[in-house]
Amino acid sequence: MIKPKRLKKGDTVGVVTPASPIDSSRLRRGIERLQGWGYKVKIHPSAYSRRGYLAGEDYARAQALNEVFADEEVDAIFCARGGYGSVRILPQIDYDNIKRNPKIFLGYSDITSLHLAIYRKTRLVSFLGPMVQTELSKRMPIYNRDSLLNALSDKTSRVPLRNPKGMGSWRILRGGVAEGILLGGNLTLIAMLAGTPYMPELKGKILFIEDTDEEPSSIDGMLFQLKLAGLLDKISGLVIGQFTNCKPTKSGRPSLSITQILRDVLAGTDYPVIYNFACGHGRYICTLPLGVRARIDTEKRMFTLLESGVM
The missing domain is CATH 3.40.50.10740 (Murein tetrapeptidase LD-carboxypeptidase, N-terminal domain)
Structure with a gap:
């Protein structure tokens, strides 16, 4: 590092x-x-x-x-x-x-x-x-x-990350405790790089994802691409940010909610998953150092950076 x-x-x-x-x-x-x-x-x-x-x-x-x-x-x-x-x-x-x-x-x-x-x-x-x-x-x-x-x-070694009061707390989709290097970003780009020489190894990592202005079916497709590539089976935990304006563009068109899609794609995995963290294309964006160790503990409702990103 x-x-x-x-x-x-x-x-x-x-x-x-x-x-x-x-x-x-x-x-x-x-x-x-x-x-x-x-x-x-x-x-x-x-x-x-x-x-x-x-x-x-x-x-x-x-x-x-x-x-x-x-x-x-x-x-x-x-x-x-x-x-x-x-x-x-x-x-x-x-x-x-x-x-x-x-x-x-x-x-x-x-x-x-x-x-x-x-x-x-x-x-x-x-x-x-x-x-x-x-x-x-x-x-x-x-x-x-x-x-x-x-x-x-700030070189503070341990930093708990919380949502702003105006947004409410993030949700727990699956409980548990996990530690690992934090990586990720926009889901579209993660899916685009999967299988290329520029995609990091995700084994044991805590993955962060977010996206904007995508149809739920597109989110579904990108997540299942990662699943079929074996990437979602390797991670130790998942932090899901904001999926901003990711709704069906045609009124009345049959669709699934983002939560339904997430539960489907994550079936069979057992790591902790938190959803609606304050990072992405919404009003609030928490700056995340990618490449440092982080920890999820849903029982304590804590998502914590275990080290600073700067020296």
Whole structure:
């Protein structure tokens, strides 16, 4: 395991766009927020590029990521937004460069493919959390802000993770106790990487999943893909975040609820499962360090990080 150095006020945050193109005005507001928190910001020159639904050519987006990891002036790397396209640049990333220059790397949604690939190739702890254009450009719940800044700067060894009061507690779909390395992210991207050289080994891991704007039948298909690939049989525990707007798009069309789908796909497994954790595409997003040890204890209603993601 490799942990990046913690983020301090006065440090420089590099901003990259490995997926879809940015909205300049929203990105500017997000940058102003980072500066208001006491950080310097260095935007990679390619961040404003555009090629259809991508933020520029694949090689340019990959090169930008390689360059910010190598840049001695940059202390942490924040993604501007998700969208689509990160998976296209995985073969062009210099993973040895990342191992030589470990830094905080932050993003979620489409950035899941980068988190998984970086962990598989380097064992660097990276952070699933808010992005500069998407969340930092608008009014942030205090829960989101505190979770983000604590995850990136606090070296506290044990951190209990709880939902904000306005959301209510997460639910227990199956009880039990489990410990393991925490990995995961957006379900669509996890399913996309299954069976590729960029997917980490999930045996003994605690898996986190979330998704947005997908039909229940699509969620069903992706989960069963993971099940048929044997991946859901190997994990030690499952943390399910928010499945935002994952409802049938046609009124009256027969469907299953997300809970029904989860119970079907998890039949025959015996590890603890918690649902509706405050992370994903909803209002609340808890920043998760991917690659650290975590523990689920449903009897105590605890989901706990057993170590910090930074040093």
